[in-house]
Amino acid sequence: MDEPTFDAVAREAIYEVIAARRDIRHFLPDQRVEPATLARILTAAHQAPSVGLMQPWRFIRICNPATRAQLAEAVETERLRTAEALSERQTEFLRLKIEGIRECAELLALIMAPDDGTVLGRRTMPREMAIASCACAAQNLWLAARAENLGLGWVSFFDPDYVTQLLGCPPGAFPLGIFCLGPVREFPAKPLLEMVDWRHGEALEALLYTDAYGHGARGEEVALAQDHKRAY
Structure with missing residues (x-):
């Protein structure tokens, strides 16, 4: 069986689902x-x-x-x-x-x-x-x-x-x-904890290092992080 190949529409759908995921606490009853x-x-x-x-x-x-x-x-x-x-x-x-x-x-x-x-x-x-x-x-x-x-x-x-x-x-x-x-x-x-100002998440570029923990990312990597920045 051939490996599945995903087109741009399918890829975007996956990223949309990841970005739209939330920790839910309020549900419709019954x-x-x-x-x-x-x-x-x-x-x-x-x-x-x-x-x-x-x-x-x-x-x-x-x-x-x-x-x-x-x-x-x-x-x-x-x-x-x-x-x-x-x-x-x-x-x-x-x-x-x-x-x-x-x-x-x-x-x-x-x-x-x-x-x-x-x-x-x-x-x-x-x-x-x-x-x-x-x-x-x-x-x-x-x-x-x-x-x-x-x-x-x-x-x-x-x-x-x-x-x-x-x-x-x-x-x-x-x-x-x-x-x-x-x-x-x-x-x-947005995540509930951000909505109530309990805590705010860090941007990817603040957590992306090069070669060792704490080393800042190179410009190319930072640009990549910014280009792909999405809600979480």
Whole structure:
């Protein structure tokens, strides 16, 4: 089978999806995701690259309303603890909506599976490469959801030990995220944290170095970064 060749229209569509991806916290309630759509999104996640082809990701679809409620309560507990840790920004943080667990159409948990002993590509960084591989699957999930015009939010406010126990994960497994998926009223023009002036992202040219960490990029590279500057 010949390798696919992408024309300019297809390339632009990919870049548009990447630029339009957002971390979504507001969902339309009482909606559903069609089974075929969910299957496409999860298939895209599973097509992610992984170090040593270890495929360390496991997805758990949360269908039990009681389990969903328990996860929402666990996230709320961590939200309040995070607020305490933020001291002077506590009030500002508490005004933020950080998740849509109760109202999203689909709820998924991303679990990093117990180490299967893969050595290829990860001998010196076994855990880090497993996490990085799971992150690739998460990004595919996010981009596929956006391509389907569905919102997706990554929730990390939880005690991993509690979630591990709640979801019956085996020893050595580790939850990396709870993902809220579903129809939304709109996609924000900018990341939420920028919209509320919590934090602003750096431009690519400020993070692109030459030959060593911290070395400024050459003019040609800076121009390239500016030419391809897009929203994130």
